[in-house]
Amino acid sequence: MSGSSPQILVVDDDDEIRSLLQVVLTREGFRVQEAKDAPTARRLLGAQDGVDLIILDIMMPGEDGLSFCQRLRETLDTPILMVSARGLSIDRSIGLELGADDYLPKPFERRELVARVKAILRRGGSSARAGRHRVGGLLIDLGRRAVLDEQDAPLSLTSGEFELLRCFVDRPGRVLSRDQLIEWTRGRSSDAFDRNIDVQISRLRKKLVERGFPEDGFKTVRNVGYVLTTAVESAP
Template structure:
């Protein structure tokens, strides 16, 4: 992510909306620039660092979905798709081609700011300084065995903390129940496999906004669990 203010590129052929969004984002702490089509977007990306792209689906020439597909990969900017088409199938397609989020028009400016902040936060790397670990809005003090979110402490049982510590030490890896049991032996006397599912459920209630649809601690069916510090984003 760029140093200083986050760099945002607004790609929309509606000049009035584009200019409005650029002004609003600049007034709210971002460094925003606007372009009207895919060709101008690519030209801008060649010479300017960009942290996040607000990308309209319906563009002249190459459409936003095709552009998003071409931007996927390590080091690519985050993408929030914008579209007047808000049907579920359109949102799913947008996410499948590599977008980080999908915002149907019309949208409120406050919602846009919230979505941008959430996507950029998920893109932040996990920071490890020995004592302090971070993922999303959470901070873990491993010496104090303390979990906070935005400065507010979240109570964890000893068993929940042990699981979280194992997950922090093995990010972005699928861990089977047997593997988790073995790893938990470093933190407790006699873990067993059936307690893993219960512990995962309890921990999800503490760290997931929607435990039924987790983004940090996900189930990989038939294999085990995967802890994604960036909230499921690459």
């Protein structure tokens, strides 16, 4: 993370929402910058040494949050928490498919927002359970939070996707329920019935398979969850 405390960029066209988030997050010790639209956010990102988290509203004039998220993911792996007043499940699914790390519908409880933010930053900066592993032809370096294919080319994963992968690498051959995966990657404050975890697993699986990972390396256990069936070996 950059600086002495995490820096958050709030991108929302609603002046009251931006002001509220500024107050709430500053009280929690975060440094906060505000942008009312995608062009302003893009300028701020270009002028900063680093932003640790982007809180991005979907409904904005001009370029909306979904389009901006997609463009950001072409060059940045900064964690993104998407928010929307509409609260539609399709927005959640599309947002996660485009690379967002989490989604929170408006109106939201302040405590839930802070919990989500801290959970994302915690998993993004954690070096716990560091180690290098060979899994399905890929090298997974938990300490450096990196995944390399057999040609040593890096694979771009969001922080949420990487944490999902970590969950499976730490527990090979064990069936992991959706509720367990949600709690481990998003925290206890998340909605236990949020099935958008399926979207993230599908996207993670697709990225891995494109780099040579076995198509049956992840298996779905109907009505239960998922299991990593590929062997996990320690790597030097």
